[in-house]
Amino acid sequence: MSYKTKLMQGNQAVAEGAIAAGVSFFGGYPITPSTEVAESLARELPAIGGKFIQMEDEIAGIGVIIGAALTGKKVMTATSGPGFSLKQELLGYACIAEIPLVIVNVQRVGPSTGQPTAPAQGDVMQARWGTHGDHPIIALTPGSVPECFDLTIKAYEFSEKYRTPVILLLDEIIGHMRERIDLPTSYDQIVKPQRKLPVVSPEEYRAYKPDADLIPPMAPFGTGYRWHVTGLVHDEYGFPDGTPAATQACLDRLHAKINNNLEDIVLYENYLMEDAEIAVLAYGGTARTAYASVDAAREKGIKVGLFRPITMWPFPEKQVKALASQVKHLIVAEMNFGQYVIEVERAVAGKIPVTLHAKYNSEAITPAELLIAIENISKQQ
Amino acid sequence: MEMEQIVDKYFRAGRLPHIWCPGCGNGIVTGAIVKAIDKLALEKDGVAVVSGIGCSSRASGYLDFNTVHSAHGRALPVATGIKLSEPRLKVIVVTGDGDATAIGGNHFIHAARRNIDITVILYNNNIYGMTGGQYSPLTPTHSKATTAPFGTVDRSFDVTELAKGAGATFVARATTYHTPTLIDVITQGIQHEGFSIIEAITACPISFGRQNKMGSAANMMKWQKDNGVMLGAYEKMTDEQKEGKFPIGILYKATAPEYTAEYDKVIARAQKGAK
Amino acid sequence: MSLKVHMNRCKGCGICVEFCPKKVLAVSQLEKVEIVNEQECIKCRQCEMRCPDFAIFVQK
Numbered sequence: 053m054s055y056k057t058k059l060m061q062g063n064q065a066v067a068e069g070a071i072a073a074g075v076s077f078f079g080g081y082p083i084t085p086s087t088e089v090a091e092s093l094a095r096e097l098p099a100i101g102g103k104f105i106q107m108e109d110e111i112a113g114i115g116v117i118i119g120a121a122l123t124g125k126k127v128m129t130a131t132s133g134p135g136f137s138l139k140q141e142l143l144g145y146a147c148i149a150e151i152p153l154v155i156v157n158v159q160r161v162g163p164s165t166g167q168p169t170a171p172a173q174g175d176v177m178q179a180r181w182g183t184h185g186d187h188p189i190i191a192l193t194p195g196s197v198p199e200c201f202d203l204t205i206k207a208y209e210f211s212e213k214y215r216t217p218v219i220l221l222l223d224e225i226i227g228h229m230r231e232r233i234d235l236p237t238s239y240d241q242i243v244k245p246q247r248k249l250p251v252v253s254p255e256e257y258r259a260y261k262p263d264a265d266l267i268p269p270m271a272p273f274g275t276g277y278r279w280h281v282t283g284l285v286h287d288e289y290g291f292p293d294g295t296p297a298a299t300q301a302c303l304d305r306l307h308a309k310i311n312n313n314l315e316d317i318v319l320y321e322n323y324l325m326e327d328a329e330i331a332v333l334a335y336g337g338t339a340r341t342a343y344a345s346v347d348a349a350r351e352k353g354i355k356v357g358l359f360r361p362i363t364m365w366p367f368p369e370k371q372v373k374a375l376a377s378q379v380k381h382l383i384v385a386e387m388n389f390g391q392y393v394i395e396v397e398r399a400v401a402g403k404i405p406v407t408l409h410a411k412y413n414s415e416a417i418t419p420a421e422l423l424i425a426i427e428n429i430s431k432q433q
Numbered sequence: 434m435e436m437e438q439i440v441d442k443y444f445r446a447g448r449l450p451h452i453w454c455p456g457c458g459n460g461i462v463t464g465a466i467v468k469a470i471d472k473l474a475l476e477k478d479g480v481a482v483v484s485g486i487g488c489s490s491r492a493s494g495y496l497d498f499n500t501v502h503s504a505h506g507r508a509l510p511v512a513t514g515i516k517l518s519e520p521r522l523k524v525i526v527v528t529g530d531g532d533a534t535a536i537g538g539n540h541f542i543h544a545a546r547r548n549i550d551i552t553v554i555l556y557n558n559n560i561y562g563m564t565g566g567q568y569s570p571l572t573p574t575h576s577k578a579t580t581a582p583f584g585t586v587d588r589s590f591d592v593t594e595l596a597k598g599a600g601a602t603f604v605a606r607a608t609t610y611h612t613p614t615l616i617d618v619i620t621q622g623i624q625h626e627g628f629s630i631i632e633a634i635t636a637c638p639i640s641f642g643r644q645n646k647m648g649s650a651a652n653m654m655k656w657q658k659d660n661g662v663m664l665g666a667y668e669k670m671t672d673e674q675k676e677g678k679f680p681i682g683i684l685y686k687a688t689a690p691e692y693t694a695e696y697d698k699v700i701a702r703a704q705k706g707a708k
Numbered sequence: 709m710s711l712k713v714h715m716n717r718c719k720g721c722g723i724c725v726e727f728c729p730k731k732v733l734a735v736s737q738l739e740k741v742e743i744v745n746e747q748e749c750i751k752c753r754q755c756e757m758r759c760p761d762f763a764i765f766v767q768k
Contacts, residue, residue: 077518079510098703103517103696108543112510115503115540119483119514122501123522127514145504273499273515274522276478280445280494282502291448291494292502436756437712437765449717450761455739456721460760612757638721651726654758 053241055234062200062226063130065233066156067092069204070128072236074244075154076102079116080129081109084168085224086158089130110135114142114155121151122281124272126208126245130156133166133175136182143217144183145283148306150215150260150268152247154207157219158227159336161414170414171224171337173387177394179219180365186303188310190317191219191365195339197231203362205242210317212245214309215267221364223387225337225416250277260302261288266309310366319362320371324350328357330429331375333396334385335361337416342385344419345426354430367395376403381429385409385417434471436464443467443477445497452491454562456650458609458635462556463492465612465633466525469620480523483512485532488563488637489556492527506536509544512551520693523623524550530557530571534592538570541592545599545628549692552622552629555592558637566640577644596630597685603629604685608657609636611681618683627691634661634679710749710767715740717763724755724764 060068067089070078078093090106097104103120107113110131117127131139136157146153159175161167175182179191190210194203204220211218236242248269250257259279262268271277284292285299293299310317324346325331334342339360349356359375361368372395375382381404384393393408400406409425411417434442440449444467453459470480480498484490486505493500499522503511508526516524533541533555544551560578561567568578568585571592575584593604603625607615615633622629636642636653647653660678662670667680711732720739730748733741733755741764743749751766 077514079514095703098696098700099706101700101704103700105513105517105696107510107513108539111507112513112540112543115507115510116514116517118503119501119511119516120518121514122499122511123515123519125518141504142507273481274478274519278477278497278499280500280502282494283504284502435765435768437762440762444762449714450719450763453760455719456723457760460762461758464760464762609758609760649726650721650760651723654723654727 054237056237057232057234059230060197060233060235061088061228061230062194062197062222063088063158063228064092065197065200066204066220066222067096068235069201071096071100072201072239072242073126073205073208075126075128075208077117077120077125077127078104078129079107079120079127080113080131081107081135083110083132083135085160085227086130086132086156089156093128110138111142114139117153118142118146118151121153122273126152126212128154128156130158132158132160132168133162134164136175136178140183144185144187146217147183147187147189148283148285149281150270151217152211152215153217154204154211155217155219157221159221159223167414169224171387171416172412172414173223173336173338174391174412175221176364176386176388176391179221186307188307189219189365190214190216190310190363191221192319192362193221193336193364194226195336195360195362196226197229198233200226201233201235206319208245212247213267214313215247215270216310221336223336225340254278258288259290260286262305266305266312314366314370317363318366318368318371320368321360321362323358323360325357325359327355328379329355329433330381330383330426331379332356332358332383332385332422332426333361334358335364335392338385338387341417341419341422345422348419348423349426349430352427354426356426356430364392367399369399372396372399376400380404380433382406383409383425383429385422387417388412439467439471440464443470443497444495448495451495453488454639456636456638457488458558458654459489459492459556461609461612462554462615462633462635463495465615465619466554467496468616469623472620473623475523479521480525481512481515482525482527483508483515484527485529485537486563487529487532487561488558489527489529490532506532506540508532509537509540509551513544513549516549516551517693517696524552525623526551526553528553528555530555530559531561531569534570542595542599545596545601545630547692548600548602548627548689550626550628553631554619555630555632556635557632558635558641560637560641562637562640566644579644593630593632593684600628600689601630602627602687602689603683605630605683606632606634606679606681608634608661608681610654610657611661614681621683625686627689710746710751711743711755712765712767713741713743714763717761719761721760723758723760727754727758729754
């Protein structure tokens with residue numbers, strides 16, 4: 053594979069990643085700071101025979117891609133906080149009906165209209181719990197423009213493999229930053245993720261009968277397999293079944309499908325963690341700050357490292373518990389009032405102190421601010 | 434084909450009896466849909482039926498096609514996604530008065546505006562039946578409903594006029610009494626290349642009829658007989674004669690560019706490199 | 709037999725009884741359709757057309 057170096061925006065890199073992964077359908081609604089994803093795909097999709105539609109509202113934006121996913125397409129929608137809130141019902145529908153799709157949420161200051169053009173990381177808990185009912189979810193957070201490209205392809209790997217919606221949880225810093233990316237000159241050699249197709253005959257096909265890996269093959273509409281999709285709790289045929297046994301079975305498998313595969317799904321990065329005594333935990337745009345603060349702290353002789361979750365959900369339980377055995381203090385830096393820190397504290401279970409460095413006034417945490425926090429913790433040791 | 438054979442062919446095996454109440458007209462509308470599909474000799478694999486939520490929307494589960502029982506009010510966006518991504522599929526939407534005009538109202542307007550080749554069959558029973566009898570935007574004013582125990586003050590409206598205004602190119606109405614007309618307009622609606630809407634007036638004797646003292650299911654069908662008038666005859670009536678009556682048959686038909694065909698032209702242009 | 713009934717589908721709604729021009733049908737104590745006047749049946753198919761439950765069909 054040959055590459056070309058480009059200066060590219062994070063949102064645009066997401067769009068490129070979608071094309072590279074074989075996405076052929078985008079439906080959505082404009083909302084700052086995600087609109088560039090839609091605009092890029094409005095240009096690029098028809099040029100490769102794909103389809104783009106701007107729908108009448110955010111809910112229609114996810115509705116239309118659910119429809120397209122049912123005909124076998126890889127699909128994407130993109131939004132920010134207010135739109136993400138509107139999409140929750142159908143996100144849950146896609147969870148229980150096991151429909152592969154990717155939702156890009158480029159986080160901005162909230163709640164409500166908040167600040168459309170300023171960054172925040174306030175939708176982290178919503179990404180996990182925004183839709184009602186018990187459901188697992190996969191959410192991935194890139195920390196750079198190249199990672200926007202790579203992680204989008206990864207999002208489709210997970211979405212197609214596990215028959216689940218995946219959230220690409222960016223923040224406005226990553227979405228709108230421009231930096232160097234070495235892009236393949238052709239996407240032909242990139243393996244396109246593909247959901248399992250049925251091997252049995254249409255007569256034998258049961259749309260929600262799982263294989264041993266707990267994932268049912270998914271036949272595209274119009275290919276000879278006629279099946280029923282519903283948001284009601286359903287049996288293996290896909291027909292509504294509200295008995296306690298069917299409800300238990302339906303929900304158990306939905307969770308096991310994800311929770312049995314954490315080794316595959318939970319992605320993270322350790323930076324200068326080998327001999328670290330203090331760890332910073334940061335993600336997305338905040339991680340960019342953290343690299344600089346950690347480097348500066350190291351210059352001052354402080355043994356600090358960065359643990360960067362890339363998979364936000366499922367929560368990197370094992371990895372954070374291991375951190376609590378490795379370092380003496382954990383600093384969670386995030387651009388909200390403290391959301392991910394709640395999970396971190398839960399996993400750490402009091403073994404070591406956890407300090408929250410929160411900033412939510414629409415500005416990024418600066419390397420200097422975070423360095424001071426690291427230094428203060430270091431002095432306490 | 435005989436009706437019994439049609440039922441055996443197009444309904445999923447072992448799923449009858451359906452859940453609709455004794456006397457509910459929904460079975461008649463659903464039967465009309467499969468009769469229309471049979472008349473047109475459509476291949477089952479090439480048909481997608483998308484419904485929302487409500488009594489009418491349960492129809493999709495019974496029918497042996499590619500079927501989706503989506504979320505309340507959201508059948509049209511899902512149907513749009515199926516049709517735009519795979520235009521060779523015949524896409525039929527089954528919805529109700531609440532599903533389509535209340536929560537689904539915005540999607541209804543825009544699907545009509547796009548003139549996308551989808552056929553909507555709106556089962557209008559003037560009530561939210563599934564949830565026990567609350568009023569919908571198509572419940573006649575002053576009707577009793579569980580959320581209007583003293584009678585509604587909401588005005589209702591003519592969904593066929595909304596459809597026309599929004600850009601639908603095939604607009605029709607029929608009732609479960611006027612079964613041959615119902616089958617005919619559904620057949621023509623499916624054949625029509627563009628956004629088709631058929632308002633199917635159907636009785637809900639249990640939730641609407643009982644609260645409003647409309648009598649038996651058969652009585653409610655007789656009401657349909659007495660008040661549904663073919664458009665030609667309706668237009669010749671005086672305002673006095675029109676009181677309480679409604680026109681049925683094909684109410685409006687036009688030709689306009691169909692959405693998926695237009696987008697194919699965009700693809701052709703984009704692939705030629707033109708901006 | 710000019711009429712075939714799927715008893716498991718019939719819900720005794722009475723529509724077929726009302727619309728039968730020859731009073732062939734009735735609703736029984738068990739709230740199901742019953743054929744009370746088979747010989748009067750003219751196979752007009754009103755019952756078949758108006759049954760919401762696909763419970764009654766005219767046999768050729």
